[in-house]
Amino acid sequence: MDSDWLTVSSFERSIDIISAINTISAHTKFLLAGINDPTPQNHINAAQAKLVSFLRMFQVLLGELDTDQREAVLGADPRMAELIQRYLALQRTQNSSDRLYSLPIDDVIQLLNLDNLDRLPEVVAYLGELRILIEQHSQTDVTRMLGKL
Amino acid sequence: MQQILEKKNRVLLEDIRTLRVSIENAIPPAQLQPYRDHIYLLCQEIERIVLSNLTRLKIIAQVDLLAEIMSDTTVATHWIMHLSAMLVPPIHEPAGNYPISLEVLSWLHSIHSNSSTSFPAIMHGSWSVLPFAEGRLPIYRVPYLERRRLLFQPLLFHEFGHVLYALHRPEMDDLVKEMQENILDLLVPISRRNDRYDRLQSHFRETIAYTWYKWIQELFCDAVGFTIGGPCFLHAFAFYLSMLQPTDFCDAPQNLANSSHPTTWLRVRFLVKRSTEQGFLELGRRIDGEWQKIADAISVTEDYYGFYDAPLENTVSQAVEDMLIEVDPKHYTLEQNEVHLNSAKSPLPLLDEAWKVYEQDRESYTEWENVQLPRFLTEVTKTPKN
Numbered sequence: 077m078d079s080d081w082l083t084v085s086s087f088e089r090s091i092d093i094i095s096a097i098n099t100i101s102a103h104t105k106f107l108l109a110g111i112n113d114p115t116p117q118n119h120i121n122a123a124q125a126k127l128v129s130f131l132r133m134f135q136v137l138l139g140e141l142d143t144d145q146r147e148a149v150l151g152a153d154p155r156m157a158e159l160i161q162r163y164l165a166l167q168r169t170q171n172s173s174d175r176l177y178s179l180p181i182d183d184v185i186q187l188l189n190l191d192n193l194d195r196l197p198e199v200v201a202y203l204g205e206l207r208i209l210i211e212q213h214s215q216t217d218v219t220r221m222l223g224k225l
Numbered sequence: 226m227q228q229i230l231e232k233k234n235r236v237l238l239e240d241i242r243t244l245r246v247s248i249e250n251a252i253p254p255a256q257l258q259p260y261r262d263h264i265y266l267l268c269q270e271i272e273r274i275v276l277s278n279l280t281r282l283k284i285i286a287q288v289d290l291l292a293e294i295m296s297d298t299t300v301a302t303h304w305i306m307h308l309s310a311m312l313v314p315p316i317h318e319p320a321g322n323y324p325i326s327l328e329v330l331s332w333l334h335s336i337h338s339n340s341s342t343s344f345p346a347i348m349h350g351s352w353s354v355l356p357f358a359e360g361r362l363p364i365y366r367v368p369y370l371e372r373r374r375l376l377f378q379p380l381l382f383h384e385f386g387h388v389l390y391a392l393h394r395p396e397m398d399d400l401v402k403e404m405q406e407n408i409l410d411l412l413v414p415i416s417r418r419n420d421r422y423d424r425l426q427s428h429f430r431e432t433i434a435y436t437w438y439k440w441i442q443e444l445f446c447d448a449v450g451f452t453i454g455g456p457c458f459l460h461a462f463a464f465y466l467s468m469l470q471p472t473d474f475c476d477a478p479q480n481l482a483n484s485s486h487p488t489t490w491l492r493v494r495f496l497v498k499r500s501t502e503q504g505f506l507e508l509g510r511r512i513d514g515e516w517q518k519i520a521d522a523i524s525v526t527e528d529y530y531g532f533y534d535a536p537l538e539n540t541v542s543q544a545v546e547d548m549l550i551e552v553d554p555k556h557y558t559l560e561q562n563e564v565h566l567n568s569a570k571s572p573l574p575l576l577d578e579a580w581k582v583y584e585q586d587r588e589s590y591t592e593w594e595n596v597q598l599p600r601f602l603t604e605v606t607k608t609p610k611n
Contacts, residue, residue, distance in 0.1 A: 081387050082439070084355045087307075095274065095300050098293040102281065109288045114280055119273075148431035150409075151402020153438065154483070207296060222306050 080220075086155035087221045090214035093130050094207060099123035100188065101203040104196050128185050134160070135181040159213045166209070176205035227282055230294055234278045237301050241272045244308055253316040256331045259344035261316045263362055264308070271304045312357065315346035315364055323347045323372045324602050326381065329572050330365060333385050333453070336555050336571075343388055352377075352465075354384035360391030375579040375594055377465050378572070379450065379458040386446030389552040396551050401441055404544035405434040411536050432482050433532050440487040440532075441541065445548045447492050451499055452549060455557030456508055457576040459500050460584075463493055463512045467519065474520045478530035490516060491533055495542075575601050 103120050106113035113120070137149055137160050149157035167177040179202055186192075187199050245268040253261055278297050281290045330345045343361050350366030357364060365384055371377045390397050412430040450458040466489050467473060472480075474490045481488070493516050501509040520527070533541075557573065575597060583590045 080353060081356050081391070084357055085359070085391065088357065088359075091300050091303055094296060098297045098300070102288075102290050102293040105288050105290060105293075111284070111288055115277065148435040150405040150434060150438075151398045153398075154435075157435070204292060207292075211296070211299075218303060222303065222310065 082153050082155060083217055083220045085153060087214065087217035089130075089156075090210055090217060092126060094210055094214070096123040096126040096130075097203050097207045097210070100127060100190075101200055101207070104190060104199050104203070107190060107193070108196050108200070124188055128188060131181050131185055131188075134163075138163070138181075155213075155217065159210070162213055163209060174205055175202040176209065226291065226295075227285060230298055231279065231282055233298055234275050234282070234301070237275045237298070237305060238272070238279070240305050240309075241268055241275060241301070244268055244305065244313055245272065248313060248316065251316040253318070254320040254327055256327050257316055257346055260346040260362060263344055263358070264312050264316065267304075267312070267358075268308065271301055271308070274301050274304075311355065311364065312362070315348045318348060322349075323367055325375065325378055325572070325598060326365070326367045326372060328602065328605050329378050329381050329576075330385075332570075332572055333381065337385075337389075337553075339392060339552060340385075340388060343392060345388075352380050352384065354387050356388050356391040359394065360388045363388045363391075373598070375576060375598060376583060377461045379454040379461040379576055380465060382453045382458050383446045383450035383462070385453070386449030386552075386554075387442070389449060389554065390442055390445065390548075393552055397445075397548055400544055400547050400551065401438055404441060404540055405437055407540045408437055408537060409434045411540065412531075429531070436481065436483055436532060437541075439485050441544055441548075443486050444492060444495055444541065445545050447496055448499060448545050448549055449552070449554045451496055451503075452554045452556055454573065454576065456500070456505055457573070457580050459496055459505070459508060459512060460580040462496060463516070466492075467516070469519060469523070471523055471525050474516075474523075474525040475528050478532070481530060481532045487533070488529060490520070490527060491529065495545075498542075572601065 099115060099120060100123050103113045103115060103123075133156075137152055137156070141149060141160065141164070149160050152160070163177075175198060179198070184199075184202055187195055187202075190196065190199065245265065248261060248265045248268060251261060274297055278294050278301070281288075281294050285291065285294070326347055330347065334340045334343060334345055340360075343363060346362070346364045348364055348366055349369055349372070351368060352371075353366045355364045355366070356362075363384075365381060367381075409430055412433060414426070447462065450462065454461075468489075472488075474488065476484075476488055486492075493512065497509040497513045500512075578597070579590075579594065582593050
C-alpha cells in the first residue's frame with residue numbers, strides 16, 4: 077500500500093498542463109501570424125479551461141502562503157507544494173522582468189481569452205516561462221514513473 | 226532540428242499505432258472492457274498530438290512553433306512510455322490470473338455510484354492502486370501469492386479508498402486542509418519565545434501538519450476498508466501488516482517527517498476504535514491485545530514524537546468522518562452476511578467466512594478455500610451482472 081498514487085497524480089497533471097500550454101501557445105502564435113490553426117476548436121477550449129483551472133488553484137495556494145506567513149502549503153499534495161515553493165524561490169532570484177513572476181495571475185487568466193491582440197506576445201512569453209517551470213518540476217515525477225536506464 | 230523532430234514523431238506515430246492495434250486485438254475479461262475502451266481513446270488522443278506535430282512541422286517557416294513541437298514531442302513520448310509500461314499491459318493479462326480480485330473489484334465499483342465513471346484494471350505488484358486519470362482508470366496491483374487466495378482480498382477495499390479520494394479530490398483536499406490548520410492550532414504552545422528556538426519549533430509544527438496530508442489519507446482508506454469490509458478487513462489488515470518489527474510500533478522522528486504512512490500501530494489503534502464503536506468489541510479487543518503483546522515482546526513503547534498525540538485524536542477522527550460522509554462508501558452489515566452466503570452477488574460473505582474458517586481451524590482452511598473459491602467463481606459467471 078504505497079503512495080505512488082501521488083506521483084501518478086503529479087505526473088499526469090504536469091503533462092496535461094504542459095500539453096494545454098502548448099496548445100494555447102501555438103494557437104496564440106497562429107493568431108499573431110494571421111494563419112488558421114488546424115487544431116479543433118473544442119481542443120483549444122478544453123486546453124484553455126484546463127490552464128485557467130490550474131492557474132486559479134496555483135493562485136489560491138500562493139495567496140495562502142502569503143497571508144498566513146507559513147512555509148508549508150496545506151491542503152495540497154506534496155508535489156504541488158514543491159511546485160509552489162520552487163516558484164517562490166525563483167521569484168526571489170529571477171529577473172523581475174520575467175513575466176511569469178511579474179504578471180499577476182488574474183491578468184494572465186484574462187489574457188488567456190486571447191481577445192486582446194496587442195498583448196498576445198505577452199501570453200506567448202508567459203506560457204513559455206510557465207512551461208519551463210513545469211517541465212523542470214515534472215522531471216522528478218517522470219523519473220519515478222518511467223525510471224532511468 | 227526540424228528533421229530530428231520529424232524523425233522522432235514518425236517513430237512515435239508508429240509506436241502509438243502499434244499500441245492501438247494491440248489494444249484492438251486484446252481480449253481482456255469482460256470486467257476490463259470499459260478500461261480497454263478508455264485506454265483506446267487515450268491512444269487516439271496521443272496519436273492526434275503526434276499528427277499535429279507533423280502538420281506543424283510542415284508550416285514552421287510561417288509560424289515558429291519549434292518550442293511547442295519539441296515540448297509536445299516530449300509529452301507524446303512520456304505518454305507512450307507510460308501506456309507501454311503501465312496502462313496497456315493489464316488488458317493483456319490472461320483472464321485466469323486474478324479471478325477473485327477481478328470479481329471483488331467489479332463488485333466494489335458497481336455498488337458505488339460515485340465510481341461509475343471509474344474503470345478498474347489489475348496487474349501484479351505489491352498491494353496498491355495507481356489511480357490514473359484522476360481515479361477514472363485505476364490500476365490495482367495484487368501480489369502474485371494473493372491473486373488466487375481469499376484471505377487478503379479485503380485489502381482491495383483500502384486501495385478503493387484511494388480511488389474515492391482521487392475522484393473527490395477538491396473536496397477531500399479542502400477537508401484535509403481544515404484538519405491541517407486545526408493540527409497547527411493545537412500544536413502551538415501556550416507560551417512562546419521570540420528567538421531561533423521558537424522558529425525551529427514553528428518549522429517542526431509545520432512539518433507535522435504537512436506530514437498529515439499523506440497520513441490522513443491512509444487513515445481514511447483504512448476507514449473505507451472497514452466500512453465496506455467490516456471484520457474481514459480488520460483481520461486482513463492486522464495480519465498482513467504485522468511484520469513483527471519495531472518500526473511497526475515506533476519509528477524515529479526523522480523517518481516520520483514527510484513519511485507516506487503513519488506508524489502501523491497508530492493505524493491499528495484507529496481501526497480498533499472504529500470496530501469497537503461499530504459493535505465489534507470482541508474482535509477489536511483481540512486485535513488490540515495481539516498488537517500489545519507483540520509490542521511488549523519486542524520492548525517498544527508507543528511514541529510518535531509529536532507527530533501524533535491524544536489531543537489530536539478528535540481532529541483526526543473528525544476529518545476521517547467528514548471524508549467518509551463526502552465519499553459515502555457502502556456500509557458492511559451483518560444481515561448481508563447471513564442472507565447472502567450462497568449468493569454470488571457479493572464476495573463479502575465469502576471473505577467473511579474465509580476468516581471465520583481460518584481462525585477456527587487453520588489446518589483445514591486450504592481445503593475449504595479450494596472448494597469454496599471455485600464454487601463462488603462458477604456461481605458468479607452464472608449470475609447476470611447489474
